[in-house]
Amino acid sequence: MDTTKISRWIKFGAIILALGAALISTFVPDIPGKTDLMQRTANTPPTQNQDANIQASPESLIIRGTAATDLKEVTPTPSNVIQSPLTITGLARGTMFFEGSFPIILVDGNGETVDQGLAEATEDWMTEDFVPFTAKLSWTEIPSTETGSLIFKRDNPSGLPEHDREAYMTVKFSKDAPPPQDGDIVD
Numbered sequence: 127m128d129t130t131k132i133s134r135w136i137k138f139g140a141i142i143l144a145l146g147a148a149l150i151s152t153f154v155p156d157i158p159g160k161t162d163l164m165q166r167t168a169n170t171p172p173t174q175n176q177d178a179n180i181q182a183s184p185e186s187l188i189i190r191g192t193a194a195t196d197l198k199e200v201t202p203t204p205s206n207v208i209q210s211p212l213t214i215t216g217l218a219r220g221t222m223f224f225e226g227s228f229p230i231i232l233v234d235g236n237g238e239t240v241d242q243g244l245a246e247a248t249e250d251w252m253t254e255d256f257v258p259f260t261a262k263l264s265w266t267e268i269p270s271t272e273t274g275s276l277i278f279k280r281d282n283p284s285g286l287p288e289h290d291r292e293a294y295m296t297v298k299f300s301k302d303a304p305p306p307q308d309g310d311i312v313d
Contacts, residue, residue, distance in 0.1 A: 192291045196222050197278055198256060202297060209300035211264040214245065214276065217256035222291070224281035226251050230261050231279065232297070235271030245278070269299045 200216035202208050214230060222228045227244040234240055245261040273296055280291035 192293070194293045196280070196291065197293050200278075200295060204296045204298070207298045207300050209302060210241075210266070211262055214259075214261040214263065216259060218245065218247075218259050218278070220247075220251045220253040220255060220257050222278070222280045223247055223251040223257065223259075224283050228259075228281040229279040230263065231277040232263050232265070232274060233277060234269040234274040234299070238270070240267075240269050240274060241265045268301070271299070273298050 196219040198217050201214065202212070212232070218228065226247045229242065230245050231242040232240040241263040243261050243263050245259040248258045248260055251257045276295045276297055278293040278295070280289070282289045282291075
């Protein structure tokens, strides 16, 4: 082979490698070595101690995780103090939903579940665009920590881990006792 053909094959190989690396980094969210805050905290809800050690812009602390870009305009916000019953609203990409809903879990700063429920789409969810949702959570015990996390989980009926996506939002708990629920005994 002459040097011109070898040079072309080398250039072609370099282009293929570059394209392969770009595709992998785009479609594989958990490549070791990524330093993005959302990737580092993707699979662990933050605890009180972890939040104190995170240095990031206020925007990045609002919603973190592999599904962080799938949510926006979520209320409550981290600056709000929450109490039971809690109404959660926002916009989520249609890909978060299955049959019009996706799970939301509220945990305290120790990762203990306070309550869980389903976010329900209020419009057609069969789209990749953002869809309004609402959810209601309620609990009867005052959480043991001052802060916790709302965990928004992509509904994954396949159960395959490669389709799991989650987002976390830090919340502050009210110190007031939750109101009695139907069936509670009040002295």
